Amino acid sequence: MTPILIIDDDVALCEMLAEYLSIEGFNATCVHDGESGLVQASEHEWSAVVLDVMLPGMSGFELLRRLRTQSKVPVLMLTARGEDTDTVVGLELGADDYVAKPANPRVLAARLRALVRRGGPEEEEETVDDGLLRVGDLTLDPGGRKVTLAGEPIELTGAEFKLLSMLLEEAGEVVSKERLAAEGLGRALLAHDRRVDTHISQIRRKLGDLPDGGPRICNLRGVGYQYVTG
Numbered sequence: 001m002t003p004i005l006i007i008d009d010d011v012a013l014c015e016m017l018a019e020y021l022s023i024e025g026f027n028a029t030c031v032h033d034g035e036s037g038l039v040q041a042s043e044h045e046w047s048a049v050v051l052d053v054m055l056p057g058m059s060g061f062e063l064l065r066r067l068r069t070q071s072k073v074p075v076l077m078l079t080a081r082g083e084d085t086d087t088v089v090g091l092e093l094g095a096d097d098y099v100a101k102p103a104n105p106r107v108l109a110a111r112l113r114a115l116v117r118r119g120g121p122e123e124e125e126e127t128v129d130d131g132l133l134r135v136g137d138l139t140l141d142p143g144g145r146k147v148t149l150a151g152e153p154i155e156l157t158g159a160e161f162k163l164l165s166m167l168l169e170e171a172g173e174v175v176s177k178e179r180l181a182a183e184g185l186g187r188a189l190l191a192h193d194r195r196v197d198t199h200i201s202q203i204r205r206k207l208g209d210l211p212d213g214g215p216r217i218c219n220l221r222g223v224g225y226q227y228v229t230g
Contacts, residue, residue, distance in 0.1 A: 001027035002116060003045070007037035007063070008052040008078065013103070017050075020105035026112065034058025041067050047116045048074040050108070051095070053086050061089060068094040074115040074158050078103055084194075091198040096159040097185065098195075114186025118158050133168045135229060137211065140168055149207060159185055160203050163196070167217065167227040176224040200225055 002025055008014050009032045018028035031037045034055040041049050041063070049067075053060040064075060077090040077098040087098050096118070097111050133140040137150045145161060147154040156164065163184040166175055180196045181189035189196065200217060207216050210228065218226045 001025060002047045002112075003027050003029070004048045004050060004112060005037070005040055005044070005046045006030045006050040007032075007034070007041070007055065007060070008050070009033060009054070009056055010052075017103065017105055017108065021109055021112070024109040024113075026109070032056075034060070034063045038063050038066055041073065042070055046073050048076060048112050050076050050078060050112070052078040052101075053080065053090065061093060064090065064093045064095060068157070072155075072158060074118065076108075076111055076115060088194065088198055091195060092202060094157045096157055097187075111187070115158070118162050118184075118186060133165065135168050135171045135227060138168070138207065138216075140165055154206055156203070156206065157199075159199050160206075163199055164203055164227075167225060171227045172229040174220050174224045174226045178224075180225065196225075 004021070004026050006014050006017060006028050008030070011032060014030035014032070018030055021028050029040065031040050034057040037051070037055065038058065051060045051064060055063065060077065067073070067075070074096045075094065077087070077095045078101050079086040079090065079098050080101060090098055096115055099108055099111055131141070131143055133142065139148045141147070142165060147156055147161065147164065163180055166180060166184050177196050178189045181187060181193065185195060204215070204217055210216055214228065216228055218228055220226060
């Protein structure tokens with residue numbers, strides 16, 4: 001059974017989700033307030049965390065912000081339907097995916113499986129001889145899941161790491177948003193879907209510009225993204 005943590009103050013919803021997810025191979029532990037959720041998320045090993053935005057004691061956003069200072073555990077946010085602001089804020093704070101409430105248990109299970117796969121051992125990638133992906137001053141270690149820029153470590157979420165690795169594997173070439181969504185985030189790109197753009201924006205912010213001042217990642221509108229090789 002795959003251990004996951006659900007942090008939501010709706011007790012009935014938690015019980016329903018935990019029961020359904022157990023059939024799908026997940027062992028769900030439920031916590032119903034922000035303070036207890038942060039303790040559980042920080043002190044125990046989880047394959048993924050399901051986190052509601054609205055929580056008593058501490059908001060889901062604040063919990064996620066604190067959690068990301070000490071853990072890279074995959075986080076799936078539960079957001080109010082139609083609240084695009086909640087979705088964007090959650091992704092910017094380090095969430096890996098989101099599901100709008102009321103959450104469909106089948107959809108939630110599928111998203112969790114995708115998150116757990118992305119958080120597990122990486123598939124064999126085309127790399128240089130030592131197994132590292134290097135482009136200019138940036139180095140990505142697929143096996144160790146580490147990124148360094150000019151020798152300094154860069155902290156990325158699981159989704160950001162996967163998207164960056166895809167761009168580096170094809171540095172100089174354009175990778176479509178559809179492929180980035182499907183292979184990097186584990187789900188098809190939908191109309192008005194900004195998840196890829198938000199994650200790429202966060203990667204850009206963390207990496208900064210190239211030494212010559214140019215952008216590291218270019219957006220070819222309507223096509224996709226390209227990591228610049230110089």
